[in-house]
Amino acid sequence: MNNATSPATTGSNQLHIELYHLMTMSRVLDRIIGEHDGHWHGLEGEEAVAAGVYHGLRADDVLAPHYRGTIIAAYAKGADLRTLLAGAMGKTTGYNMGRYRSDICGPAQYNLIGLYSGSLGPPLGYATGGALAAKLDGRDDVAVAVFGDGGSSRGDCHEAMNLASVQKLPVVFVCQNNQIAISTEKKNGVGGSVAERGRSFGMLGVEVDGNDVLAVHGAMQEAIARARAGEGPTTIEAVTYRVAGHFYSDAEDYRDPDVVDRWRERDPIRAYRSWLVKEGVLDEAGLNRMDEEARVHAQTAMDRALADPAPTAVDLAPELVFAPDTPREGERP
Amino acid sequence: MTRQTFQQACVTAIAEEMRRDRDVFVLGEDVGTFGGPLKSTNGLWEEFGGEGRVIDMPISEGTFVGAAVGAAMRGKRPVVDLMFLEFLALVTQQFGLDAGAMHYYSGGAISVPLVMRAKYGVGPFHGHAYDFHSWLQNIPGVKIVAPSNAVDAKGLMRAAIRDNNPVLFLEHMALYHAGRMEVPDDDEFVVPIGKACVPRRGSDVTIVASALMTKRSLAAAETLEAEGISAEVIDLRTIVPLDEETILESVSRTGRLVVVSEAIKTGGSHNEVVSVVAEQAFDRLRAPILRVAPPRVPVPFHRDLEKAYLPDAADIIEAVHRVTRHSIPA
Numbered sequence A: 001m002n003n004a005t006s007p008a009t010t011g012s013n014q015l016h017i018e019l020y021h022l023m024t025m026s027r028v029l030d031r032i033i034g035e036h037d038g039h040w041h042g043l044e045g046e047e048a049v050a051a052g053v054y055h056g057l058r059a060d061d062v063l064a065p066h067y068r069g070t071i072i073a074a075y076a077k078g079a080d081l082r083t084l085l086a087g088a089m090g091k092t093t094g095y096n097m098g099r100y101r102s103d104i105c106g107p108a109q110y111n112l113i114g115l116y117s118g119s120l121g122p123p124l125g126y127a128t129g130g131a132l133a134a135k136l137d138g139r140d141d142v143a144v145a146v147f148g149d150g151g152s153s154r155g156d157c158h159e160a161m162n163l164a165s166v167q168k169l170p171v172v173f174v175c176q177n178n179q180i181a182i183s184t185e186k187k188n189g190v191g192g193s194v195a196e197r198g199r200s201f202g203m204l205g206v207e208v209d210g211n212d213v214l215a216v217h218g219a220m221q222e223a224i225a226r227a228r229a230g231e232g233p234t235t236i237e238a239v240t241y242r243v244a245g246h247f248y249s250d251a252e253d254y255r256d257p258d259v260v261d262r263w264r265e266r267d268p269i270r271a272y273r274s275w276l277v278k279e280g281v282l283d284e285a286g287l288n289r290m291d292e293e294a295r296v297h298a299q300t301a302m303d304r305a306l307a308d309p310a311p312t313a314v315d316l317a318p319e320l321v322f323a324p325d326t327p328r329e330g331e332r333p
Numbered sequence B: 001m002t003r004q005t006f007q008q009a010c011v012t013a014i015a016e017e018m019r020r021d022r023d024v025f026v027l028g029e030d031v032g033t034f035g036g037p038l039k040s041t042n043g044l045w046e047e048f049g050g051e052g053r054v055i056d057m058p059i060s061e062g063t064f065v066g067a068a069v070g071a072a073m074r075g076k077r078p079v080v081d082l083m084f085l086e087f088l089a090l091v092t093q094q095f096g097l098d099a100g101a102m103h104y105y106s107g108g109a110i111s112v113p114l115v116m117r118a119k120y121g122v123g124p125f126h127g128h129a130y131d132f133h134s135w136l137q138n139i140p141g142v143k144i145v146a147p148s149n150a151v152d153a154k155g156l157m158r159a160a161i162r163d164n165n166p167v168l169f170l171e172h173m174a175l176y177h178a179g180r181m182e183v184p185d186d187d188e189f190v191v192p193i194g195k196a197c198v199p200r201r202g203s204d205v206t207i208v209a210s211a212l213m214t215k216r217s218l219a220a221a222e223t224l225e226a227e228g229i230s231a232e233v234i235d236l237r238t239i240v241p242l243d244e245e246t247i248l249e250s251v252s253r254t255g256r257l258v259v260v261s262e263a264i265k266t267g268g269s270h271n272e273v274v275s276v277v278a279e280q281a282f283d284r285l286r287a288p289i290l291r292v293a294p295p296r297v298p299v300p301f302h303r304d305l306e307k308a309y310l311p312d313a314a315d316i317i318e319a320v321h322r323v324t325r326h327s328i329p330a
């Protein structure tokens, strides 16, 4: 753990409590959602990246999260958990009203950008556009664009980096490098370092230990501060590992279980817990209490979401596919 | 004969073509040791991986399809796995606009023998369902095939690999692992591109469909038979080039046409069938032509919405009732 961010220097335990909450909540959600959806893309092993990147963004900041981790990203941005889970279950009460999957498409109400057609890549352009809008309006909002090592091979990634660089846009590009894309190991899919690519496009590019939540959070805060100050984009490559299967019911016969076990030993939640105890932020009992609170909160939200109504044929509503001249009630302008 | 699923029939056809022709090779994301998305290349790595003829690609669709086009221009016969048809938007420039024009614009100097496989369709794999193939219908020089069963999948895959043009090969996910059929093993079994088939003969109405919609149309025809309505079902198998002859011959006999589509009603390739009949068999029609297709919304997520979205046998039957009730005397 990065000792530069000890409670003594941050002056408050609040940050640590919030980061830990996001991490433990993410772990709980993996299980609760995975039990109902075999296609759920879990985050186990990568919680430090999610918490470190998604914590502390402002309401007007634009966030295109990595598809894997969209729900925790939306939750970190203030979205309601029960509504998010209703969305994952396709219920009418979800932000997407059952029309689309909230596991890869977060609520636009919270300025999240999702995979609207399932293709990795285009959200990087949309986030760059969000930053352009902030610049045009003279606001100091930033845009955060997160993608996997696999997604870094899309032209959209390089093109967004280049555009953000030449226009000096307030974008933070984060590569959540979990070293695998479905079955394709990073060495077979990604040539060279993504942080270095950022540098080659003329921006700051940094690599951080993606299993160290404080290192990720620290790098993120610096990048955001620079972006808000008009100093342009940054690329952060957070190196971690996908301990979870590609999706919940993945047979995982394409990889060596020993590698997974070695990374499980580096579990970011366990590492953070030890640090929190050592630094006297919380003791084991306090951490266990936080785990239990997260579990109860998530389970209650899921139980309610499951009891929510499912859409029916009338909810197909083809008459609502075009935006009207004036906003409809219950819909965002 | 071997009992096979649609997926197995596709893989067998590719393996046989790879043995027959050293220029055939496979590329795409996770096509190697993983065995392909939804097992689309299962076993090919074991047999051909060592020769470097099964190549995993980075997530760079535009460029790896572009690379397949480039290799085809140099005489190779690539079989690209696009994973999902949703990604067609990322490769339309290379596969469609460019590859479709190359033979013609080069004055016939080159051809682009390229198969692009794409999974799609509302089914057990929840997500990536969009049926966007119709976009390509408007691009000259590209062929599109959409088999409805394992036998046609095998025969059409062979024909597609042997074809000297870019061919989009559609693999419907609801048909992919659903049930087995006796699939011919013999070396020369090929289903020609551009030939529809008539899996059910009838005299009162012609139903034209493809892929999963063929299955649903056949189920509808079964019910209609019990009611005393004799429906003929045409399975297009090839979307481009369209087998106009089979369609016109049938409609000339039945005088009624219902087209069934998984793509939305506006701008879907089924409209070409309607146009052909309106232009060439107008005087044989005894009722207005009806289209059965999803409404104009993106494919919805919740299972109940998805069900309401996709035409089923009941929707097809209703359309047939409408065209058989109101008809001009022959």
Ligand SMILES: Cc1ncc(C[n+]2csc(CCOP(=O)(O)OP(=O)(O)O)c2C)c(N)n1
Binding pocket: A068, A118, A119, A120, A121, A147, A148, A149, A150, A151, A152, A178, A179, A180, A181, A182, A242, B029, B059, B061, B083, B087, B090
């Ligand atoms: C453009 C595009 N190509 C392929 C896919 C299919 N796909 C979904 S997730 C995935 C792997 C992504 O890997 P990575 O970006 O490293 O993220 P990870 O799953 O490892 O978190 C692929 C290939 C897609 N969604 N979009």
